[in-house]
Amino acid sequence: MKIIKLNGKDTALLEPGLLAVLDRAGISASQRGMAIAVNRKVVRRGEWAKIELAAGDEVEVVQPLSGG
Amino acid sequence: MSDGLVIDGIALPSRLLLGTGGYPNRQVMLDALVAGNAAAVTVSIRRIDLAGGLESLLDAVSGKWRLLPNTAGCATAHDAVLTAQLAREALDTDWIKLEVIGDRETLYPDVPEMLRAAGELVADGFKVLPYTSDDPVTAQKLEDLGCVAVMPLGSPIGSGLGILNPLNIERICTRAGVPVILDAGVGTASDAALAMELGCAGVLLNTAVARSHDPVAMARAMGLAVAAGHGARHAGRIPKRTYAEASSPELGLIGG
Structure with a gap:
């Protein structure tokens, strides 16, 4: 099985498309x-x-959160 | 426009920048940002939680305040630069509060890494506002690299210890050709006023408001303190004396 890192977690790559x-x-x-x-x-x-x-x-997926 | 802060040619509505972390709840945070008349608000950039529970911070603050994303928590120039680039994409701003932390206990900046990151980010078109030590030499190097402001710490982040080295803060302010914003260590309103009296162009704080008993009232107090300190600085304080000088006339005293 193909594996990618998604936000640091091993994740199966079932379809190649990023949006998928x-x-x-x-x-x-x-x-x-x-x-x-x-x-x-x-x-x-x-x-x-x-x-x-x-x-x-x-792959890193981020968003703004509260912070100083 | 009131007597606000100007950074990279952008006029801001006040001289107080506020963080968005650690408030009791979202509404208190929003009320505090209003009460303090925040010139800009800082946000962090973090991985989306794959387990859900997405926070809608952007919906709450976007369009109301200028956003200043930070690279808080980054320990290397490499990570700080990528975080800044992600922040630019996420928020459509080229302003970045650069933090490169060298030590988890003190949260002091890692100066060599910070200088490296600042140089890369300026070259990449960012408007860099670096959180830095209270060292005038480092502040000068950051300005020379092209940072649009320098943000020395008053004391460790979240400590509330105020300004531990006022001589250095004043020296940084005297030498700087870009706005100096005191960032970190403010505990109460007098700390913010002192920063401005020392010549800072603004104050950035979070914990002192967010963790106070009444964040909205404290934000209002901080806004007043920053304005008062700025006003006093420009009014020109009297010189300090080591002896008394009476205000009332000495002539005409009864019993004389």
């Missing part, structure tokens, strides 16, 4: 303030639908 991975993880791609990096490079929102992941990729 987000969907399976229960992450809504339409929410405001979300940003994504794949292998430590930021992927602009407009590019998300074109991104295909491969085994070993590291």
Whole structure:
């Protein structure tokens, strides 16, 4: 089975599309303030639908939270 | 526009920047931000919780206050730069409060890593506001790198110890060509007023308001203190003397 890291967690890569991975993880791609990096490079929102992941990729999905 | 802070040509409505962490609840936070007339509010950038429970902070503050994302918790320039880039994408702002922490106990900045990150971020088009030590040499280096402000600590983050080295803070203010914003250590209103009297252009605080007994009242007090300190600084205080000087005339005293 192909495995990626999604926010630090080993995650099965059942379909290569980034949006499909987000969907399976229960992450809504339409929410405001979300940003994504794949292998430590930021992927602009407009590019998300074109991104295909491969085994070993590291995906970071972040949002703003409270802080000082 | 009132006598507010100007950073990189952007006029802000006041000189008090407030954090959004640690309040009893969301409504108290929003009321405190209003009461303090926050010039900008800081937010962190964190991984989305895959287990759900998404926080709608952005919906609550976006459009009401200028957002200043931070790189809080980052321990390397590498992570801080990526966090800043994610923040820019998430919030559509090129302003970043740069934090690179060198020690978990004191939360003091790792100066070499911070300088490295600041240089990379400035080159990448960011407007960098670095949280730094109260060291005038480091502050100068940050300004030379192109940071739009420098933000020395008064004392450790969240400590409430106030300004431990007022001489250094004043020296940083005297030398700086960019706004100096005291960041960290404020415990109560007199600390914020002192920062402004020393020449700071603004104060950034979070815990002193969020963890106070009444955050809304404390935010209001901090806003007043910052304005009072700024006013006193520019009014020009009297010189300190080591002897008394009577205010009332000495002539005409009865029994003389």
